[in-house]
């Protein structure tokens with residue numbers, strides 16, 4: 001149950017803060033989740049008792065049974081209203097999915113060139129910082145993703161960001177919009193464990209987002225070239241706004257955080273970028289593949305959704321990998337430990353090693369598991385990786401070495417489960 005600030009909290013505030021603190025800590029420490037995941041893989045009957053799937057086969061099997069394990073588990077955390085990710089299969093899901101696929105088709109036609117252009121502009125914008133600190137999220141990734149995903153709202157993008165009456169070039173208004181959708185998306189991540197203030201913030205931003213979209217619905221309808229009921233356009237525009245941008249920015253920040261923790265890997269990539277030179281670095285397909293493989297591997301080690309949730313509408317069972325199936329009583333929940341599945345050494349012996357060049361062969365799906373699996377797998381995963389690949393290439397083109405800017409307070413600041421700041425500098 002989602003508990004809003006208007007409803008009395010069922011949990012004492014201290015206890016809620018404690019649970020939320022543990023949840024956020026676990027999200028920031030994927031290594032700890034991996035260790036617990038390894039225990040669940042080793043003794044799968046424990047996962048069976050707790051309603052947790054951890055082995056690769058178990059995770060994939062649960063994720064391919066959308067009728068038994070329902071995406072409605074997300075619904076209470078969609079503060080801006082229902083959207084694809086929280087729906088069960090059916091007519092509404094199909095209509096919304098068609099709308100999304102049409103938008104993604106436009107993105108497919110523009111990427112990765114649009115992302116490269118956005119990155120090159122943003123790299124120029126970083127030059128005045130020299131070797132002074134800047135915020136990787138607010139000064140780099142946020143804008144790259146915004147511009148690279150421009151086709152999602154096409155001609156209506158600036159109007160969506162500025163609001164019905166705002167100045168279209170007002171960066172402050174654009175930033176306000178990007179924060180608004182960040183907080184709405186954050187609620188999907190933190191769920192009902194979040195403190196009431198955090199949930200209330202998501203609800204306020206969700207109200208603002210819905211009002212913003214309602215005001216510019218005509219522009220969106222024009223840009224999308226569709227004639228549908230207003231509520232269908234609004235639902236999809238609201239959903240697309242919050243689901244696309246924040247998760248990609250956050251995943252980019254997590255990938256860079258992981259890279260900076262691996263200086264040798266970083267050094268090798270930088271050396272290759274230097275060898276190619278600032279122009280060839282954008283054209284060399286082998287280098288792009290190399291960086292893309294790194295992005296995927298970095299994301300595997302630091303996924304934004306290490307766990308996924310499902311509702312269990314009817315009594316059922318799932319195969320944990322233990323001798324007996326685990327029972328799942330109707331009305332319960334399932335926790336899917338994608339992070340454990342991605343590190344299942346029964347599938348690939350060396351899977352705990354950081355190895356971007358690994359040949360995954362028939363197990364390629366595990367490499368992409370941070371985007372889910374099966375029919376409900378992220379439909380935009382290839383584009384998100386394209387954008388993050390361009391973003392990383394951009395950082396590698398700079399002469400200095402990117403490092404966390406320590407010494408002036410914490411380089412990384414968190415806002416609940418999300419990273420809100422990552423101060424870095426080129427040294």
Ligand code: HEM
Pocket residue numbers: 071084085086100152240243244245247248251252304305308309370371372373375376377378379380381384385
């Ligand atoms: C790096 C960035 C991204 C990550 C890590 C990510 C991750 C995910 C994951 C794990 C799921 C599956 C959730 C589940 O099964 O419960 C998902 C679903 C989804 N994602 Fe993404 N996503 C990213 C970017 C995007 C973008 C850019 C868009 C839109 C343009 C998008 C749209 C969606 C939609 C609509 C769904 C629901 C699909 C369905 O239920 O049929 N995602 N994403």
